Amino acid sequence: MNGVSILWESRELFLQGALDTLTLVLGCLVLSLPLSILGAVLMNESGPSLKRALRELFDFLRCVPFLLLAYVIYYGLPELGVRLPPWWAGLVSLTLYNAAYLVEIFRAAFNGIDRDNIEAAQAFGFSRLQTYRRVILPQAVITAAPLIGNQTITAMRDSAFLMIITVQELTFTANFVSANHFSPFAPFAMAVGLYWLMSVSIEWVVGRMGIIRRSRYG
């Protein structure tokens, strides 16, 4: 059986695999964005000891190879009595790992906001919470969008590792199809193509946000 007919026969599997990867990445974004914003705010607002503890935690997370983090959460945690199904273990590892990077991105974006924009909010009687919600965050999200986009693409690439802990995503699918047909090239090339397509779509969304930013900020 040639490559094209293998792919055609497995089209539904690939579609499902790509959707599963997208779901993972979206789930990771939905969870890690608020988590990392909270982390960045805490690092800005907390006292020296909590700030130090958070810094150590995020630095540590960024130092661990992603695959090892996924191993620890999937294979290691059950020893401590926490047993997660593969998909959830994958999502948790992806979220933690991604959030550790996003915290840094948000912190940099917070620090880049014009001091006088924050001062004006204070002078007009905004509470600290209102200042974050109405001035700091909206500006930070717009300026950090390209970096958040890149980080999302990185998270999507990292998600391929999750096949090792048997999460049924796109790489898992490609592996499964290639094993079933004893033909690695076409299925893996297909997976590469689909990853590329999804990356380009994320880039496109980021690009749109860039256009909005330039039209407003000049």
Next chain:
Amino acid sequence: MADPIPAISVKRLCKEFDGHEVLRDIDLDIPAGTTTCILGPSGSGKSTFLRCLNWLEIPSSGAVFLDGRRVGGETNAAGKVTVNRRELAETRAKIGMVFQHFALWRHLTVLQNVTEAPIQVLKRPRQDVETQAMAILEQVGLADKAHVYPHALSGGQKQRVAISRALAMKPKVILFDEPTSALDPEMVGEVLAVMRSLAKGGMTQVIVTHEMAFARDVSDTVVFMDGGQIREVAPAKEFFAAPKTERARRFLS
């Protein structure tokens, strides 16, 4: 008849930065409905003093009163300051501020800049606030810019938006921190014109400025500062005609 309570009253205000004394023992009453210009050489503490009035700089000691109510928190004998954040925010909402570099919120349109604080801080209904904001923008000649973002405006336009933003809060006082210093010369006039009409309308204004002609013609009172202290407080006409202190004479010449 007792004197009415001043809009702003400052008692023995001191401010230090890292042991360096920037403001020393400042006492000042600013009557409601007047325009006061604070003049003085660079580094005399004018801007720091203005920023102490709404506690953007926290005084090292002394107190500021707005309509007889204490601004900010208590400063004890050891110079330790306790701030009640909620009360401070409530007081600040009654004090408008216009900054040298405009400080417009860059992610919001002109109209949103003007309506943001009344909606978020004063919790007034959006519809009312927008109607009022449009009227203010009309008044400063910027109604046609309501839906553009600040970056598309000239310096003079930005500063008029900044004044509109302050006015929308219906403040008891507006503080101006060198409002024309960052402007091209040909744009200074349009901003001063707005401030002049506010003075006529009885708005209480405290203005740090280097615009001598404006101070002479528009303000009721001139406060002359040097070396972190007030050297002279006088009606504007008197101050410019015959300054009492030698330092002020040198400053004006």
